[in-house]
Structure formats: structure tokens, C-alpha cells
Amino acid sequence: MPIPLHVSSSILLLLFSSSLQLVIADSSLTFVYHFYIEERGTYTSNSIFADNLNQVLSNLTSEAQLSGFNKTSIGFITDQVNGLYMCRGDVAADTCQFCIITASMKIQALCPNQKEVVIWYNLCMLRYSDRSFFSTAETYPSAHWYSNQNVSNMVQFDQLVKSSLESLANKTAFDPLTKMYVSNETNSGSFDLYSLLQCTQDLSPSGCYLCLKNAISGIQINGGTGRTWVMEVLPSCILQYSVALFYNTAPPPPPPQPISVVLSPPPLQSPSPVHSPVRALPSPSSTAPATNSTNHAAALFLAVGLLFYCLRRKRKDGLKPNDVSRNAPTKKNASKDEGNVK
Structure with a gap:
């Protein structure tokens, strides 16, 4: 039955x-x-x-x-x-x-x-x-998150962040070997800075660079300077950095055997009429996959x-x-x- x-x-x-x-x-x-x-x-x-x-x-x-x-x-x-x-x-x-x-x-x-x-x-x-x-670099809408903690020497740290991110944005966009993804560790003596930048691969190099420059600008505009970790997300690119390692340093393993997926949404409960609450992400040290x-x-x-x-x-x-x-x-x-x- x-x-x-x-x-x-x-x-x-x-x-x-x-x-x-x-x-x-x-x-x-x-x-x-x-x-x-x-x-x-x-x-x-x-x-x-x-x-x-x-x-x-x-x-x-x-x-x-x-x-x-x-x-x-x-x-x-x-x-x-x-x-x-x-x-x-x-x-x-x-x-x-x-x-x-x-x-x-x-x-x-x-x-x-x-x-x-x-x-x-x-x-x-x-x-x-x-x-x-x-193939269009789109920077709106965007969202940003940053830690509640500040570093001890904000001026020196922000100089390190700015110079590092600008260099990595150029590498992400214009180095064809990166496939528009770069993760990097920078040691300045006083700080360890871990950075991750990525663009959607349909963009041109100039489009990727434009998106990442907008993300870098958003750090200062949105109050992220001097913070121990920051994330900027845009439709065409993402940027994140932290004083703690948050990404995998080893290359990802090869894909598993293909699985056929047919996806349609099941009946779902009606969403709440209020805005989704803004939430802080876990500290980057705990978010490495x-x-x-x-x-x-x-x-x-x-x-x-x-x-x-x-x-x-x-x-x-x-x-x-x-x-x-x-x-x-x-x-x-x-x-x-x-x-x-x-």
C-alpha cells in the first residue's frame, strides 16, 4: 500500500x-x-x-x-x-x-x-x-560587514591594507593565471594580513578591476578602517581580509563523480514581512571551510x-x-x- x-x-x-x-x-x-x-x-x-x-x-x-x-x-x-x-x-x-x-x-x-x-x-x-x-561589472547592490574589534595601530594597519589590496586587485584582474581569484598572506612585522579577492569570470579584466576598486573604496566609506576583519560583497566581485587565516591554503580536491540534479523548490513557509536581520558573520578564524x-x-x-x-x-x-x-x-x-x- x-x-x-x-x-x-x-x-x-x-x-x-x-x-x-x-x-x-x-x-x-x-x-x-x-x-x-x-x-x-x-x-x-x-x-x-x-x-x-x-x-x-x-x-x-x-x-x-x-x-x-x-x-x-x-x-x-x-x-x-x-x-x-x-x-x-x-x-x-x-x-x-x-x-x-x-x-x-x-x-x-x-x-x-x-x-x-x-x-x-x-x-x-x-x-x-x-x-x-x-560580462557587465555591477557594483550595486552591495553589502559590507566588519569586526567590532580594532587593531592597535590603525594608521599602520590601514596603510598595509590599502597597499596590499590595491596590488592584489591588479593581480586578480589582469593576471590570466589567477582566473580572477587571489588569496594572499602579507606579513609586515606588526601584522599578519590575510586577503581574498574574486570576480565573476565573465568580466573583462578592466571590469573586474573596476568592481574590486569599488569594494576597496567601500571599506573606508562604510567604516571598516582599522577593523580586524572586513567583508565587502558586490554582484560582480567579493573582497575579504582578516588578521586571522579564514581560507583554505591547500588547492581544492578534484570534483567528485557527477550527480544529476533536478531542482525545483518544495512548498516553503511564507517569509516574514519584516526585513531580514543584519547579522555579523562568525570570526574569520572559524569560517575556513x-x-x-x-x-x-x-x-x-x-x-x-x-x-x-x-x-x-x-x-x-x-x-x-x-x-x-x-x-x-x-x-x-x-x-x-x-x-x-x-
């Missing part, structure tokens, strides 16, 4: 959530920020745009097991969806894929039916839109398999894959200043 759908789905989603938490805990995956462009409008759940979006997200999550960056477009004119993801250059392939899967589900829960959104985790970013944004690729891959395989099975059962029983509540309250456009954590 078949198990009722609502029972089996709940159990599978619970198991999926447990596997998700396992990988998140192991890889120090941390939600950072999200944003949507209200002016781009919304789509309906049963529209061609919704189908194209599901396919874009499915393609991107599948590609994330093979590459740390990719982009794709599906559809034509008003129904076209353009999507892009970027994983931090020091993370393993299975961690990258799980970060993108998590971001895909999270952003559709936070911004249901919005046509243009961007979401950042500490290890990846994901964005999609009905307009083409590929783990390198236990075997554990990651096993949990990833289980979670994706359970999600895939659950969604197939839903389609078989006539449920819509995009059946998110249409009465969910609309989140207003978040302002850039919400990124401050003081």
Missing part, C-alpha cells in the same frame, strides 16, 4: 534538512545577505518564466559540481531567465554545489516570485534576472537524492513544483546601509 504523499514528503524533507545541516556545519556555510530589485517586477508560479527559472537553477546546481563558476540563459524576450553563480576559489566542488543548492532554495523562500535577485553566502553567490547582466571531501560528497549525494525523489513524487501526484504561497508578504527593497554591523 503506497505511503500517503504528505507523510512521505515530510519524512524525506526532514531527512534532507538533516543532511543539509550536516554539510553546512562541516563546511562552515553561512548565509550573508540577499537583495531583490523591485522594479524588475514579479512572475506567476505557473508561468513560462517560472519553468525557465527552475531549469536555470537546475542547470546551475548541476554545473556547480564541476566548476566554481558558470552562467546560463533559457527562454526568449520577456520569458528569458539569466542566471549565474560563483563559488569561492578555495572551496571543494561538493561544498560549492551544496552552497548553490542551498542558495537556490533560500532565495526563493526569501524572495518568492521576484524576477531579479542576488544572494550571498560566505562560500558562494547566486543571482538571476529577466535582463542580461553577463573544511576539506573532508568524502563526508561532504556522501551527505550531498543523500540530500540531493532525497530532494529529487520527493519532488518527483510531488509531480506524479499533480502538485506544482513552484507552489509557493501567493499571499506571502512582499519584502521591500533593502538599502545598502543595512549591511553595517557595528
Whole structure:
């Protein structure tokens, strides 16, 4: 006798959530920020745009097991969806894929039916839109975080930060061997400075440099000078530095065997009508991703398999894959200043 759908789905989603938490805990995956462009409008759940979006997200999550960056477009004119993801250059392939899967589900829960959104985790970013944004250096919206702690000699430290980041921005953008990702340790005698800069690989060298220069400028504008760690996130690039090591120094392990992913969002609880709270990230010393690729891959395989099975059962029983509540309250456009954590 078949198990009722609502029972089996709940159990599978619970198991999926447990596997998700396992990988998140192991890889120090941390939600950072999200944003949507209200002016781009919304789509309906049963529209061609919704189908194209599901396919874009499915393609991107599948590609994330093979590459740390990719982009794709599906559809034509008003129904076209353009999507892009970027994983931090020091993370393993299975961690990258799980970060993108998590971001895909999270952003559709936070911004249901919005046509243009961007979401950042500490290890990846994901964005999609009905307009083409590929190969364009976009610096808005942006968000910034910094530590509550200051260094002892702020003037000397800020000089070290400025000279180091400007040099690394040039290397990230114009050295083809970097693939637009650079992590670096600088020792000045008084300070150890660990820096990470990265651009989406669809940018030109000049576009990457422009984005990183905006990120560097944002440190001073947004009150990050003299802080022991700072993060700036923009749609086309990210920048982070700290006095403690926060990234992997060893090269990421090779990608695992491909896993077929078909991703559609399960029914999700309506988001809260208030803004997402601005939160400080954990200290960089605790956010370096783990390198236990075997554990990651096993949990990833289980979670994706359970999600895939659950969604197939839903389609078989006539449920819509995009059946998110249409009465969910609309989140207003978040302002850039919400990124401050003081």
C-alpha cells in the first residue's frame, strides 16, 4: 500500500534538512545577505518564466559540481531567465554545489516570485534576472560587514591594507593565471594580513578591476578602517581580509563523480514581512571551510537524492513544483546601509 504523499514528503524533507545541516556545519556555510530589485517586477508560479527559472537553477546546481563558476540563459524576450553563480576559489566542488543548492532554495523562500535577485553566502553567490547582466561589472547592490574589534595601530594597519589590496586587485584582474581569484598572506612585522579577492569570470579584466576598486573604496566609506576583519560583497566581485587565516591554503580536491540534479523548490513557509536581520558573520578564524571531501560528497549525494525523489513524487501526484504561497508578504527593497554591523 503506497505511503500517503504528505507523510512521505515530510519524512524525506526532514531527512534532507538533516543532511543539509550536516554539510553546512562541516563546511562552515553561512548565509550573508540577499537583495531583490523591485522594479524588475514579479512572475506567476505557473508561468513560462517560472519553468525557465527552475531549469536555470537546475542547470546551475548541476554545473556547480564541476566548476566554481558558470552562467546560463533559457527562454526568449520577456520569458528569458539569466542566471549565474560563483563559488569561492578555495572551496571543494561538493561544498560549492551544496552552497548553490542551498542558495537556490533560500532565495526563493526569501524572495518568492521576484524576477531579479542576488544572494550571498560566505562560500558562494547566486543571482538571476529577466535582463542580461553577463560580462557587465555591477557594483550595486552591495553589502559590507566588519569586526567590532580594532587593531592597535590603525594608521599602520590601514596603510598595509590599502597597499596590499590595491596590488592584489591588479593581480586578480589582469593576471590570466589567477582566473580572477587571489588569496594572499602579507606579513609586515606588526601584522599578519590575510586577503581574498574574486570576480565573476565573465568580466573583462578592466571590469573586474573596476568592481574590486569599488569594494576597496567601500571599506573606508562604510567604516571598516582599522577593523580586524572586513567583508565587502558586490554582484560582480567579493573582497575579504582578516588578521586571522579564514581560507583554505591547500588547492581544492578534484570534483567528485557527477550527480544529476533536478531542482525545483518544495512548498516553503511564507517569509516574514519584516526585513531580514543584519547579522555579523562568525570570526574569520572559524569560517575556513573544511576539506573532508568524502563526508561532504556522501551527505550531498543523500540530500540531493532525497530532494529529487520527493519532488518527483510531488509531480506524479499533480502538485506544482513552484507552489509557493501567493499571499506571502512582499519584502521591500533593502538599502545598502543595512549591511553595517557595528
